[in-house]
Amino acid sequence: MALNQSGWRPSAPQQGEGVAATHTGNKALMLEEALIFEIGDEHTTGVDFAPGDVAGSRLGNLTRKSPIGLPGLSEPETVRHYTRLSRQNYAIDLGLFPLGSCTMKHNPRLNERMARLPGFADIHPLQPVDTVQGALGVINELAVWLIKLTGMHGVAMSPKAGAHGELCGILCIKAALEKRGEGHRKVVLVPESAHGTNPATAAFAGFTVEDIPATAEGRVDTEALEARLGPDVAAVMITNPNTCGLFERDLKRISDAVHAAGGYVYCDGANFNAIVGKVRPGDLGVDAMHINLHKTFSTPHGGGGPGSGPVVLSEALSPFGPLPFTERYADGHITLVEEESVDDRHPDSFGRMTAFHGQMGMFTRALTYILSHGADGLKQVAEDAVLNANYILRSLADTLDAPFAGSGPCMHEAIFSDAGLAAGFSTIDIAKALIDEGFHPMTMYFPLVVHGAMLVEPTETESKAGLDQFIGALRSVAERAKAGDASLKTAPHFAPRSRLDETLAARKPVLVWKEPAPVAEAAE
Numbered sequence: 225m226a227l228n229q230s231g232w233r234p235s236a237p238q239q240g241e242g243v244a245a246t247h248t249g250n251k252a253l254m255l256e257e258a259l260i261f262e263i264g265d266e267h268t269t270g271v272d273f274a275p276g277d278v279a280g281s282r283l284g285n286l287t288r289k290s291p292i293g294l295p296g297l298s299e300p301e302t303v304r305h306y307t308r309l310s311r312q313n314y315a316i317d318l319g320l321f322p323l324g325s326c327t328m329k330h331n332p333r334l335n336e337r338m339a340r341l342p343g344f345a346d347i348h349p350l351q352p353v354d355t356v357q358g359a360l361g362v363i364n365e366l367a368v369w370l371i372k373l374t375g376m377h378g379v380a381m382s383p384k385a386g387a388h389g390e391l392c393g394i395l396c397i398k399a400a401l402e403k404r405g406e407g408h409r410k411v412v413l414v415p416e417s418a419h420g421t422n423p424a425t426a427a428f429a430g431f432t433v434e435d436i437p438a439t440a441e442g443r444v445d446t447e448a449l450e451a452r453l454g455p456d457v458a459a460v461m462i463t464n465p466n467t468c469g470l471f472e473r474d475l476k477r478i479s480d481a482v483h484a485a486g487g488y489v490y491c492d493g494a495n496f497n498a499i500v501g502k503v504r505p506g507d508l509g510v511d512a513m514h515i516n517l518h519k520t521f522s523t524p525h526g527g528g529g530p531g532s533g534p535v536v537l538s539e540a541l542s543p544f545g546p547l548p549f550t551e552r553y554a555d556g557h558i559t560l561v562e563e564e565s566v567d568d569r570h571p572d573s574f575g576r577m578t579a580f581h582g583q584m585g586m587f588t589r590a591l592t593y594i595l596s597h598g599a600d601g602l603k604q605v606a607e608d609a610v611l612n613a614n615y616i617l618r619s620l621a622d623t624l625d626a627p628f629a630g631s632g633p634c635m636h637e638a639i640f641s642d643a644g645l646a647a648g649f650s651t652i653d654i655a656k657a658l659i660d661e662g663f664h665p666m667t668m669y670f671p672l673v674v675h676g677a678m679l680v681e682p683t684e685t686e687s688k689a690g691l692d693q694f695i696g697a698l699r700s701v702a703e704r705a706k707a708g709d710a711s712l713k714t715a716p717h718f719a720p721r722s723r724l725d726e727t728l729a730a731r732k733p734v735l736v737w738k739e740p741a742p743v744a745e746a747a748e
């Protein structure tokens with residue numbers, strides 16, 4: 225058999241080629257599993273209760289007349305049901321997860337160990353402040369590190385995700401403008417190379433969003449941006465590194481121009497892992513920037529896992545940050561500032577974004593990550609993230625179109641387009657075939673400035689051997705797409721379910737299970 229450069233088979237064998245389908249529908253030890261409603265019934269239960277004293281119902285005529293139809297399983301059946309489903313999932317603990325912009329990287333187990341210490345895991349947000357000094361110390365020390373790493377003045381710790389952090393920063397800007405009597409500034413400029421949450425945040429906060437074009441090399445068109453500045457512009461929101469995987473080299477020049485025109489600079493810092501320890505956004509004139517602790521400082525996320533999006537603030541914006549925040553007195557005692565005018569020192573806070581202080585588990589994990597890496601280790605995080613992405617970019621640039629390969633080295637993400645694929649083939653065919661190869665697909669069709677974009681973020685935690693395997697798989701699949709291999713159009717072939725209509729699933733989700741009509745009736 226011919227092997228390609230990386231030792232992977234150039235074309236995958238088709239499912240069931242010369243092999244009968246199995247009687248059970250299982251594929252070796254990958255087991256089929258029906259919905260719990262299809263396998264459970266109302267009469268089975270994992271526990272037996274002794275008949276109790278029947279107290280009279282206190283529900284009066286509200287008592288339910290018919291069973292509610294919850295399916296029951298025995299305990300071993302329940303365990304198997306959920307374990308079988310969990311095996312159909314993919315996770316960073318199973319393999320490379322190259323989703324661009326998401327920074328799915330290894331989560332050190334040390335972080336988990338620390339976050340589970342009872343003094344952090346078992347405390348309650350309403351406990352007296354004197355009983356949680358250690359936890360407040362963690363929040364405070366993490367805050368100090370974030371300020372130091374970004375070269376900023378203050379930090380709001382409570383936002384619970386990147387997009388929530390964006391809202392926090394924009395509300396600070398709004399409050400600062402209103403305080404200056406310039407609440408009439410209603411326009412937020414968002415370059416095409418920014419993340420999609422940026423315009424959504426600005427619009428949600430009541431601003432009008434205007435696009436600034438990207439240059440052919442994938443960066444903000446600085447001249448176009450400068451030309452649009454004026455007395456109606458509240459802020460610009462710039463993602464740096466941007467969604468084309470490039471560093472916005474003009475950021476300092478842009479900040480100076482925005483400040484001169486009376487606006488503020490919001491920087492989307494979700495991709496801080498590409499520059500941590502190398503660049504301080506404060507030096508570039510940024511006024512507010514969120515940091516995704518769950519990306520840069522690693523925590524299991526995706527699938528709804530917890531996020532945390534502290535926002536670092538410039539001196540100009542710090543007074544407007546949300547409550548609560550920690551403050552350390554000279555004697556070492558830490559307090560939580562919960563009220564707007566404690567000692568009249570915080571009269572300008574725009575208010576509160578969360579019920580409590582933020583994500584304690586995330587804070588503990590992030591501080592553990594920072595302390596275990598140390599200043600030199602954090603710098604290496606950025607260097608390795610960038611090195612790995614450039615390795616992928618340069619290794620595949622002979623097979624896939626890399627639109628910004630000429631714009632210099634990429635940052636932590638490599639971007640490819642669908643140019644050069646056979647007629648009728650698109651990015652989705654490559655992504656689906658990658659599932660057959662055992663990889664989670666990359667981010668697809670984003671950013672919009674690249675046709676059929678494939679955004680790949682390997683992160684710093686993959687080994688060269690792991691990257692070579694991925695490169696081999698992507699090369700093989702891309703070659704099939706260029707050669708017009710029709711089997712790609714129906715990939716994945718080896719997954720529990722084949723090609724699905726995701727648009728239909730998203731637009732018209734079926735959220736309620738209905739018992740199928742009996743076959744005879746259905747046939748009528």
Ligand SMILES: *Cc1c(COP(=O)(O)O)cnc(C)c1O
Pocket residue numbers: 325326385386387388419421463492494495516531532533
């Ligand atoms: C992930 C990401 C966000 C949003 O962060 P969430 O924590 O998902 O809300 C914003 N901008 C960029 C560039 C991102 O990568």
